[in-house]
Amino acid sequence: MVTAFNQYQDTQITTATPEKILLMLYDGAINFTRIARERMEQGDVAGKAKFIGKGLAIVTELMNTLNHDVGGEISQRLEQLYIYIIDEYTAANVNNSVKSLDNALRILTILRDTWAEAVDIWRKERVAGGAPELRMPAQAAV
Secondary structure, eight states, X not given: OOOHHHHHHHHHHHXXXXXXXXXXXXXXXXXXXXXXXXXXXXXXXXXXXXXXXXHHHHHHHHHHTBOHHHHHHHHHXXXXXXXXXXXXXXXXXXXXXXXXXXXXXXXXXHHHHHHHHHHHHHHHHHHTTOOOXXXXXXXXXX
């Protein structure tokens, strides 16, 4: 059943710019990680695993869209961070480790905030007439 909210969400995604989609993906991974942490603290093993899996799927997709030809060293470092986050998700799930989820959350938040700042700088420069077309240097078109 398609609800008005689902239609709204679909429109938000299909009309979003690549940089907005990237931020939305980070927001999703952060949100799912927080929920997984809450479920872990509540002793909800199935819920914890479900939301770790959702966060893991997003981070895996972010890693798979890295463009090493364009991104060079930045994309290599992002890949290392994504691998670290994936390892932390795995440790959290296997060892029931809140600390591992906190580590993943910390890195995801830093990455999201950094991308958001880069996009804001680019937009300000574009308004001033000095910025070229935005190309996400390390991420392929998401």
